[in-house]
Structure formats: structure tokens, C-alpha cells
Amino acid sequence: MKRFKAAITAxxxxxxxxxWLLYRFMSPSTGGVSSRPILMYCAAGLRLPxxxxxxxxxxxxxxxxxxxxxGTNTLLNxxxxxxxxxxxxxxxxxxxxxxxDRALVAESIPVAVQHPVIVVSPGNPRQIRSTADLLRSDVxxxxxxxxxxxxxxxxxxxxxxxxxxxxxxxxxxxxxVFHPTVPEVANDVKLGxxxxxxxxxxxxxxxxxxxxxxxxxLSAMKSHVTIAVLASCQHSAEALRFARYLAARDRxxxxxAQSGFSVVTGDQWQSHPTLTFFCGTVNRRAVESVVRDFSAxxxxxxxxxxxxxxxxxxxxxxxxxxQTPIGFPDTYMACDRYYLETVRDWFQEGSDVSDTSIVxxxxxxxxxxxxxxxxxAQPGLRITLGQPDQCTIGVLTRxxxxxxxxxxxxxxxxxxxxxxxALLIPSVVTNAADATFAYATDTTSEQHQIDTIELSLPEAxxxxxxxxxxxxxxxxxxxxxFRKLMDSRESFEAAGFHFHDSNSPTRGxxxxxxxxxxxxxxx
Numbered sequence: 090m091k092r093f094k095a096a097i098t099a100x101x102x103x104x105x106x107x108x109w110l111l112y113r114f115m116s117p118s119t120g121g122v123s124s125r126p127i128l129m130y131c132a133a134g135l136r137l138p139x140x141x142x143x144x145x146x147x148x149x150x151x152x153x154x155x156x157x158x159x160g161t162n163t164l165l166n167x168x169x170x171x172x173x174x175x176x177x178x179x180x181x182x183x184x185x186x187x188x189x190d191r192a193l194v195a196e197s198i199p200v201a202v203q204h205p206v207i208v209v210s211p212g213n214p215r216q217i218r219s220t221a222d223l224l225r226s227d228v229x230x231x232x233x234x235x236x237x238x239x240x241x242x243x244x245x246x247x248x249x250x251x252x253x254x255x256x257x258x259x260x261x262x263x264x265x266v267f268h269p270t271v272p273e274v275a276n277d278v279k280l281g282x283x284x285x286x287x288x289x290x291x292x293x294x295x296x297x298x299x300x301x302x303x304x305x306x307l308s309a310m311k312s313h314v315t316i317a318v319l320a321s322c323q324h325s326a327e328a329l330r331f332a333r334y335l336a337a338r339d340r341x342x343x344x345x346a347q348s349g350f351s352v353v354t355g356d357q358w359q360s361h362p363t364l365t366f367f368c369g370t371v372n373r374r375a376v377e378s379v380v381r382d383f384s385a386x387x388x389x390x391x392x393x394x395x396x397x398x399x400x401x402x403x404x405x406x407x408x409x410x411x412q413t414p415i416g417f418p419d420t421y422m423a424c425d426r427y428y429l430e431t432v433r434d435w436f437q438e439g440s441d442v443s444d445t446s447i448v449x450x451x452x453x454x455x456x457x458x459x460x461x462x463x464x465x466a467q468p469g470l471r472i473t474l475g476q477p478d479q480c481t482i483g484v485l486t487r488x489x490x491x492x493x494x495x496x497x498x499x500x501x502x503x504x505x506x507x508x509x510x511a512l513l514i515p516s517v518v519t520n521a522a523d524a525t526f527a528y529a530t531d532t533t534s535e536q537h538q539i540d541t542i543e544l545s546l547p548e549a550x551x552x553x554x555x556x557x558x559x560x561x562x563x564x565x566x567x568x569x570x571f572r573k574l575m576d577s578r579e580s581f582e583a584a585g586f587h588f589h590d591s592n593s594p595t596r597g598x599x600x601x602x603x604x605x606x607x608x609x610x611x612x
Contacts, residue, residue: 125324126152126153126154126155127152127153127154127155127175127176127324127328127331128154128155128156128173128174128175128176129154129155129156129157129174129175129178129331130156130157130164130167130168130174130176130177130178130319131156131157131158131178132158132159132160132161132164132179132180132239132314133158133159133160133270133271133272134180134240134270134271134272134288134289134291134292135178135180135314136158137295137348138341138344138345138347138348138350139156139178140156141344142334142340142341142344145344146331146334146335150330150334150360152327152331154331157174158270159269160233160238160239160270161179161180161184161237161238161242162184162235162236162237162238162239162242163237163238163269164177165177165179165184165188165193168193168321169191169193171321172321173321174319175318175319175324175327175328176316176317176318176319176328176331176332177193177194177316177319178314178315178316178317178335179239179314179315179316179317180203180238180239180240180289180312180314181239181240181242181243181312181313181314182312182313182315183242183243183246184239184242185197185315185317188317192320193320193321194317194318194319195318195319195320195322195325196318196329196569196572197315197317197318198315198316198332198333198335198336198565199313199314199315199336199353199565200313200316200335200342200345200350200352200353201291201313201342201346201350201351201352201353202311202312202313202314202350202351202352202353203289203290203291203311203314203350203351204289204290204308204309204312205240205243205244205287205288205289205290205307205310205312206287206289206290206293206301206302206303206304206307207220207223207285207286207287207301207302207303207304207307208275208278208285208286208287208288208292208293208299208300208301208302209278209284209285209299209300209302210278210281210284210298210299210300211298211299211300212300213300213302214284215227215284215285217284217285217302218302219302219304220248220253220257220304220307221253222285223257223260223261223285224256224257224260227284228264228284228285229264229265229283229284229285230260230261230264230265230283230284230285231261231265231268231274231277231278231283231285231286231287232244232261232265232267232274232286233267233268233269233270233271233274233287233288234267234268235267237269237270238268238269238271240271240287240288240289240312241267241287243310243312244287244307244310245258247306247309247310248306251306266282266283271288271289271292272296274286274287275292275296279296279298279299285302287307289312290303290349291345291349291350293349294348295349314345314350316332316335318332325386325387325388326385326386326387326388327388329386329387330388333356333358333359333565334358336353336355336356336565337355337356337357337358338352338355338356338358339357340358341355342355354564355565356562356563356565357562357563359563361388361389361390362389362390362566363389363390363391363392364389364390364391364392364419364420364563364567364570365392365394365416365418365419365420366380366391366392366393366394366418366419366421366422366570367394367396367401367404367405367420367421367422368393368394368395368401368421368422369396369397369398369401369422369423369424369425369480369481369553370395370397370424370480370509370510370511371424371481371482371510371511371528371530371531371553372422372443372553373395373511374530374534374584375443375577375580375581375583375584375586376574376577376580378577378580379573379574379577379580382573383569383570383573387566387569389566391570394418396509397424397475397479397480397481397508397509397510398423398424398425398427398428398480398481399428399476399477399478399479399480399483399484400479400508402428402431404416405417405418405421405432405435406432409435417435417558417560419557419558419561419562419563419564419566419567420555420556420557420558420561420567420570420571421436421555421556421558422442422554422555423439423554423556424480424481424482424510424551425481425484425485425551425552425553426439426441426552427481427485428484429554429556435558435559435560436557436559437556437558437559438556439554439555439556440554440555440556440571441552441553441554441589442554442555442574442575442581442588442589443552443553443581443586443587443588443589444550444552444553444586444587444589445528445530445550445551445553445585445586445587446528446529446551447482447485447486447489447526447527447529447544447549447550447551448526448527448528448529448541448542448543448549449465449524449526449527449542449544450525450526450532450539450540450541450542451517451523451524451541451542452517452518452520452523452538452539452540453537453539453540454540455540455542456523457470459523459524459542460542461542462489462490462493462495462544463493463495465495465499465502465524466498466499466501466502468502469502470524471502471504471521471522471524472499472502472503472504472522472523472524472525473503473504473505473506473507473512473513473516473517473521473522473524473525474486474503474505474513474526475507475508475509475513475526476506476507476508479508479509480507480508480510481510481551482513482526482527482528482551483506485551486526488548489544489548492546492547492548493546504521504522505521505522510527510531513525513527513531514527514531514532514535514539517539518535518538518539529541529585530584530585532585533585555571555574557571578590
């Protein structure tokens with residue numbers, strides 16, 4: 090009977106939600122910056138900080154945010170049926186994983202961390218010290234319904250692994266109560282309706298008249314609060330602007346910290362942030378469309394600087410010598426690991442995105458009959474190479490020549506060293522050179538004018554890594570940009586790259602970390 094009543098109640102709530110959503114989205118605009126309010130589904134236990142943030146956002150930017158509160162899992166079911174709205178603020182990453190499984194959400198931003206605790210009346214009259222005490226015959230308890238509240242789901246999943254969930258479930262079913270939201274559990278304890286309740290530590294800190302009992306098994310159950318953009322969102326730039334505000338270290342996060350949450354290291358707030366992206370020239374054809382799409386979806390500017398990696402890293406070094414972060418990139422995608430290694434102290438650990446081979450390029454028909462590196466040593470040939478101090482292809486080519494024990498012989502035939510890999514193929518196409526060493530990706534658009542000779546040496550490969558600067562004030566934005574790159578396999582393969590699937594982020598879930606040094610964590 091209890092389950093039947095719960096099902097009826099859930100159905101009525103869902104119908105009410107749909108009617109409310111229809112009313113909100115069919116109603117005409119009442120003015121303001123946005124023609125429609127941003128709609129966010131939000132876990133009920135996050136209400137206190139969220140109401141403050143929403144109020145400040147409307148005051149500061151003049152944009153209305155409508156919030157629908159409920160148990161995290163209940164909200165998940167509702168937004169699946171409604172298929173409308175902009176944001177989902179989840180109390181636990183497991184619900185977010187389910188939302189990804191159901192294709193309900195797109196990108197996400199970490200906000201805070203919390204864990205379950207036991208709350209009792211002041212003085213702890215039943216002397217409850219652990220979850221085992223909740224099984225006593227003289228103790229009545231309350232907790233979140235695992236099918237509705239994220240707190241209940243987290244506790245159930247963890248205790249099942251310990252083998253202690255079933256006795257607790259049966260005891261609460263017989264003598265206590267399951268609620269759809271955590272605040273209802275806390276209220277029951279405060280009113281004396283039950284002797285104990287399992288709630289979030291943040292919920293306990295927001296309510297007076299409760300005593301907290303922390304236990305090792307519950308404290309280990311870390312839960313990540315995360316805000317995600319819904320797949321149904323029609324105005325991603327507006328939704329992501331509010332999401333960035335809520336997760337900004339100088340806007341929304343202080344409200345969460347004041348409410349007892351352990352907050353992540355958020356980005357610095359900017360209504361329209363700029364992400365500076367240094368990018369080796371070889372990557373240009375693969376990333377240009379990705380940059381354009383990401384900028385439009387986020388409503389941000391990605392200031393992309395393309396050049397030879399020697400030039401880019403020299404610019405970074407000059408900036409650092411002036412002891413100012415102005416002009417230093419937020420992100421860097423090198424043509425090869427070599428040029429990320431030269432600036433490794435200023436970046437988090439890089440992740441490989443793609444790779445390409447180094448080949449010999451000659452005029453169509455191969456008029457000089459070049460078949461191997463050794464053939465480039467024949468007298469009279471004109472060869473162009475990349476300049477090793479300015480571009481990665483120059484460094485890698487020298488490594489190839491040394492591996493073949495032909496560096497001295499072939500350098501005698503070099504007529505020009507270019508500052509960028511993009512200038513090598515044109516030297517052959519315009520007959521300024523008879524041969525050049527180039528990235529295979531740079532040859533794809535000129536196949537009607539050139540032929541290529543593949544090289545079997547392991548040194549004849551360039552691997553393109555992506556890294557985020559330790560000094561960046563927009564690390565979460567940079568991580569979403571990385572995820573966009575790793576969701577762009579087709580773009581890289583169309584440009585001739587071999588794509589590295591193994592480094593693709595799982596689903597895009599980014600839980601972050603409450604540690605103050607989290608801004609320096611790896612991708």
C-alpha cells in the first residue's frame with residue numbers, strides 16, 4: 090500500500106510539473122534581457138544556496154531563472170518525460186551518469202562535494218554512534234527514498250557493497266519512513282517524529298536544532314554536486330552563462346561554501362570569457378571548425394593563435410620572463426610532445442589527441458625518382474626543411490635524419506628552412522624545391538600536385554598533445570573545450586590525422602575536487 094500511494098503521489102507531482110512547465114513556456118515574455126526565463130531542475134537539498142545565487146544573478150544581469158526543486162532521481166524522471174528546460178543541478182554524479190545514459194544532458198560543470206551523515210536531536214538521547222545503531226528496536230529512522238533522492242541512492246549503493254543495506258532497508262520500512270527529499274528527513278528529526286535521519290552534511294549545516302553524528306562508512310560516501318546543460322536546451326549560451334556564474338569561485342561558489350558544502354576550485358566569473366588557445370599550425374585544419382562551434386555554443390571567445398611551436402613557446406617564455414600572465418595562453422595544443430615538454434612546468438599534464446606521419450613530398454610524377462631518405466643526398470637536389478628553433482617539423486626532421494645516419498649529407502642540399510610546416514608543401518608545388526619533409530596531414534589537400542614517400546622509421550611520427558595552463562583562470566571552460574576536441578573525431582580524421590580514442594573523456598562528466606589545488610589537476 091505504501092508503494093502504491095508513493096506511485097500515485099509521484100504521478101500527480103509529474104503531471105503538476107508538466108502543467109507548470111507548459112504554462113511557463115507558453116506565457117508571453119514580461120520583458121528583461123532574455124525573452125524567456127532560464128529553467129533549471131534542482132535537487133531540493135541545494136535550495137538555500139541556489140535561491141541566493143538566482144537572486145544575485147537576476148539583480149546583476151537582469152535575467153530571470155526559474156527553478157523547480159525535487160528529489161534528484163524524481164527530477165531525472167520528470168525531465169525525461171518533459172523533454173524541456175535548460176539546466177539540471179544534480180546532488181550526485183550517479184544521477185548525472187544516468188542522465189548521460191538517457192541522452193538527457195550535454196556538458197557539465199563541477200560545483201561542490203558533500204557526504205551523508207546521521208542527524209539526531211540535540212544531546213543525542215538515543216546515543217546513536219553508527220549506522221548499526223539505526224537497526225536497534227528502540228530507534229526509528231528516516232532517510233531519502235533511493236528511487237527519488239540522490240542521498241538515498243548513494244547510501245543504498247555504498248551499504249550494498251558492505252552487505253548492510255538490506256537490514257537497514259527492512260528496519261526503516263517497518264518502523265521508520267522514506268522521504269522523496271532530504272530536507273523532509275531533516276525536518277522529521279527536528280520535529281521529533283523519528284529518532285535519527287540520514288541526510289547530507291550540507292543539509293545538517295543549514296538547519297538548526299540538529300546534532301550531527303559522523304561515521305566512517307558514511308563520510309567515505311563522497312557525492313559531487315554538478316550542474317549540466319540539458320539536451321533539450323534551445324539557448325545554450327544563456328544556460329551556460331548562468332551555469333558558469335553558479336560555478337564561479339567569485340560568484341556562486343561562496344554561497345555553497347556558506348551553506349556547508351566543500352566547493353571545487355571554480356573559474357573566475359566573466360559574463361563573456363575569453364579563452365586564449367595557442368595551437369601549432371599542423372592542427373589548424375582539424376580544430377578551426379571545433380573552435381567555431383564551441384565558441385558559439387558557450388557564448389565565449391576562443392582567441393586562437395596559430396604558429397610554429399618554436400615561435401609559440403618562445404612567446405610563452407618571453408611572457409614569463411616579464412613576470413606577467415598577460416598574454417600567456419589558457420590552453421596549448423602542440424604539433425608534437427617535444428614542444429609541450431619544453432614548457433611543461435607551466436602546464437598540467439598533457440593528453441594526446443591525435444598523431445600524423447612525417448613523409449617526403451615531391452612533385453607529381455616524382456621526376457627525380459626519390460624512393461627513400463638516402464635518395465635525397467644525391468647532388469643537385471633542392472630540399473626544404475622546417476627550422477628547428479621555430480617549428481616542430483624542423484626538430485622532428487632532424488631526428489629522422491640522425492636516425493637514418495644521413496643528416497650531414499642531406500643538409501648540404503637544403504635551400505631553405507621555413508618557420509612553419511604550412512610553408513613546406515608550397516615550396517614543392519611552386520617548384521622552389523624538389524623535395525621536402527612534411528606532415529602527412531599537410532599533403533592531403535595537394536594530392537593532385539604532389540606525391541608522397543612514406544618513411545618506416547619510428548621517429549617519423551608527430552603526436553599532438555593538449556594541455557591547460559596552471560595559471561589559467563578558466564580551467565573548467567578549458568576542460569570543456571578539451572572535451573569538445575575529443576568529441577570531434579570526424580574533424581580530425583577528415584584532416585588526415587589518426588585520432589586517439591583512448592584519451593576521450595568519459596561522457597563529459599567532470600566532478601572536480603574540493604581541494605584548493607584542484608585547479609592544477611590533470612585532465
